[in-house]
Amino acid sequence: LSSIKFPKNLTTIGQYAFQDCIAITSLDLPNSPITMETKVFSGCDGLTTLEIPSKIKTITDAFYECKNLKTVTFYGPTNVDWFFGFWSVETIYGLNDTPAHWCAYHQGIDFVSIDLPYADVSAYDWFYDAARFNYDRGIITGMNETTFGPSVSMTRDHIVTMLYRMDGKPSVSYSPIYPDVPAGDFYTDAVMWGHQTGVATGYDNGYFGIGDEITREQTVTMLYRYAQYKKLDTSERTSLDEYRDGKDVSGFAKDAMEWAIGIGIIKGENNQNIINPQGSTDRAGGATMIMRFMEYYDL
Numbered sequence: 001l002s003s004i005k006f007p008k009n010l011t012t013i014g015q016y017a018f019q020d021c022i023a024i025t026s027l028d029l030p031n032s033p034i035t036m037e038t039k040v041f042s043g044c045d046g047l048t049t050l051e052i053p054s055k056i057k058t059i060t061d062a063f064y065e066c067k068n069l070k071t072v073t074f075y076g077p078t079n080v081d082w083f084f085g086f087w088s089v090e091t092i093y094g095l096n097d098t099p100a101h102w103c104a105y106h107q108g109i110d111f112v113s114i115d116l117p118y119a120d121v122s123a124y125d126w127f128y129d130a131a132r133f134n135y136d137r138g139i140i141t142g143m144n145e146t147t148f149g150p151s152v153s154m155t156r157d158h159i160v161t162m163l164y165r166m167d168g169k170p171s172v173s174y175s176p177i178y179p180d181v182p183a184g185d186f187y188t189d190a191v192m193w194g195h196q197t198g199v200a201t202g203y204d205n206g207y208f209g210i211g212d213e214i215t216r217e218q219t220v221t222m223l224y225r226y227a228q229y230k231k232l233d234t235s236e237r238t239s240l241d242e243y244r245d246g247k248d249v250s251g252f253a254k255d256a257m258e259w260a261i262g263i264g265i266i267k268g269e270n271n272q273n274i275i276n277p278q279g280s281t282d283r284a285g286g287a288t289m290i291m292r293f294m295e296y297y298d299l
Contacts, residue, residue: 002046006030008295013040013062022046031055031129031295036062052078054129073114074100075132077123095123118148125150127284133291139165140287150284156209157187159219159281160200162290163226164190166299172196178208199225217253217277219286220266223293224256232297236262242273249277265292 005028015037031053042064054076074094094100104111134140194200238261240246
């Protein structure tokens with residue numbers, strides 16, 4: 001056994017699991033709320049580096065006596081109950097003022113911060129994972145070098161630019177299709193791409209709607225069209241009847257919203273059965289939708 005890829009719905013790795021599996025050289029841990037119990041992966045001498053996703057809850061005496069483990073990266077505030085098994089670790093990468101940071105300090109291990117540059121994003125914010133995910137992939141950048149702007153409403157040109165970046169920013173040519181889309185702006189190529197692929201179309205009046213705030217139902221519609229453009233399976237559905245405001249979803253967005261709910265891109269607001277389809281998509285929400293979409297399709 002040399003590598004392991006765990007399922008996304010994993011919640012616990014029980015005590016002594018994979019102990020002394022000395023041939024394991026890599027672990028693909030899912031970003032889910034996993035608890036690792038006593039002596040998990042202990043004695044796995046083939047591990048030299050380790051990455052702990054942000055949602056992993058607790059590590060209890062795991063990775064004990066992994067003699068060749070030199071670097072560990074914590075992407076979130078994982079609770080490290082007992083860290084002395086990491087006696088060979090030379091460097092911990094993690095977030096400031098989290099258990100990983102404190103552990104490194106108390107045990108004399110070199111600590112390297114991987115904090116996001118945003119002053120308005122904390123590792124304990126509900127949208128932290130989404131901000132990190134999009135930052136690492138260059139899909140959503142900050143409003144400036146130090147500000148993410150989680151509550152700032154997104155616009156149509158922002159969303160199509162995100163999707164264009166997801167697609168690798170393919171080469172496009174400019175054409176004066178929309179009166180409000182000039183050549184050479186930050187969104188120009190993205191809008192041209194959206195028009196050519198059918199992912200983002202303009203209004204009936206001929207304009208694209210640069211600067212117009214985008215609603216949640218418009219956002220998932222663009223994501224739905226993007227999934228179809230990429231020939232992904234979009235057959236999963238959940239009925240809008242399960243939500244109190246399901247009737248408020250516009251006709252053009254019905255299929256997209258049922259799909260988005262079905263695969264978990266959209267969830268009830270504040271843990272209630274409310275979709276809020278006409279509500280605006282803020283940057284925290286938009287980043288979260290993108291992350292859930294890419295994680296679902298393993299992109």
